[in-house]
Amino acid sequence: MIYGAAAALLFNKLFFSSFSPAVGFVARPLGGTIFGHFGVRIGRKAMLAMTILIMGFGTFLIGWR
Numbered sequence: 001m002i003y004g005a006a007a008a009l010l011f012n013k014l015f016f017s018s019f020s021p022a023v024g025f026v027a028r029p030l031g032g033t034i035f036g037h038f039g040v041r042i043g044r045k046a047m048l049a050m051t052i053l054i055m056g057f058g059t060f061l062i063g064w065r
Contacts, residue, residue: 012021039047 008024012019012024016023035047035051
């Protein structure tokens with residue numbers, strides 16, 4: 001709960017200062033809708049694996065930068 005509050009209130013200003021906070025409010029439900037749709041069609045396990053790979057790739061890019 002503490003991390004969720006920090007992510008919403010602090011991390012967006014630290015890491016994404018050039019974006020409007022509205023981007024997160026649009027991106028999260030949009031991504032949930034897209035991954036939810038494909039989760040029903042392809043399988044939730046495959047979508048979970050894909051999201052973990054995407055998060056790992058993003059983490060790699062942050063560390064490589």
